[in-house]
Amino acid sequence: MPSADSEDDLRDGSVDERSAGPMMARRILGARLRALREQAGLDRAAAGRAIRASEAKIRRLEKGASAFKRRDVEDLLTLYDVTDPADRAVLLDLVDQANAPGWWREYADLVPPWLETYLGLEQSASVIRTWEVQFVPGLLQTPDYARAVITHGDSILRSDEIDRWVALRMRRQRILFPPNEVRLWAIVDEGALLRRIGGPAVMRGQLTHLLDMAELPNVTIQVLRLDGPQNPRALRPVTMLRAAADILPDVAYCENLCGARFFDNPADTVRFLDLLNWLSVHAASPRETPGILRAIIARLDAEQPAASQRRG
Known part of the structure; x- marks a missing residue:
């Protein structure tokens, strides 16, 4: 189970996640999923099996280089024993932000x-x-x-x-x-x-x-x-x-x-x-x-x- 310190990290004030742009949200979410996986003592292969994906996909997700599916993040949070509803809500909100189109979409x-x-x-x-x-x-x-x-x-x-x-x-x-x-x-x-x-x-x-x-x-x-x-x-x-x-x-x-x-x-x-x-x-x-x-x-x-x- 994540420590009290890591739970605080999920809601820290280093950036206003409610207004993070899509790239920022994607990179933050990827970095935090990696930290949670490592804290749980799991390798990328185990994480990949949990969402029916390859180890390479987990690597891309953790680098913020791939789009996130809400179901995948939910399954990973469950695997990493993130059970607090508030913590899950913060990270799932980042999924929505990460998948939102940037202003440059019109180009x-x-x-x-x-x-x-x-x-x-x-x-x-x-x-x-x-x-x-x-x-x-x-x-x-x-x-x-x-x-x-x-x-x-x-x-x-x-x-x-x-x-x-x-x-x-x-x-x-x-x-x-x-x-x-x-x-x-x-x-x-x-x-x-x-x-x-x-x-x-x-x-x-x-x-x-x-x-x-x-x-x-x-x-x-x-x-x-x-x-x-x-x-x-x-x-x-x-x-x-x-x-x-x-x-x-x-x-x-x-x-x-x-x-x-x-x-x-x-x-x-x-x-x-x-x-x-x-x-x-x-x-x-x-x-x-x-x-x-x-x-x-x-x-x-x-x-x-x-x-x-x-x-x-």
Whole structure:
């Protein structure tokens, strides 16, 4: 039978489970089912037999990587000797939340499975640390800049699809504002700020937006200067997401040409964390960011009259 401490854990205040998003709920439920199974002294094979499933399915459920059936969770709770009605109600309520559609469901025809996973993690994060090499991070992009990035990378999209991709990116950014106010720590390569995505006017608007976003108390922006130290491990972008629930591990996210990879094993995530820490130490400090951005804007402004004179 679960101890008094574990019963308290079922109802702890580390996250408001009544309002947890589907990904958060799925990961919390999986983590707690694993803890209950281990406390009961059972292996995954025994748990699988109880719900007529494979050991692999139990592993996916415990990682929050698979949908939950209410009957399966009820049977597992019985197997793990969770008999208190209040404890069972908390976990069964998480089943409903875990299976609820996320706000991104309206973009289901656009969003591949790996991106749906990322959106769920992003929506349920309390802290996001990101390193970007080529572009401004998506959470900090303006609509015009986002449109330029999307069309630059995929010229076969229809105009209505481009509009929806831009709308999706703007919708993601709500997590930075009340009532969410996720903590964002972004480190951007200076080359991404110098690259004229969309042309000078679009880039000027983007840089001005970064100045505004850097003033938010929950947003930190650093720039890795071109003439500063370089790291061969920093050739690709990476994002680390920390959930609001303490029982959940950090997740590292890396995009590639064909999709993305997710890492939640501490042996893996510590390497990404070390890289982000190295970048934060060697990038210009957050206090220097406004000056760097204003200098690039001034350079853009100075080039425009000269360009006009050449055309004249």
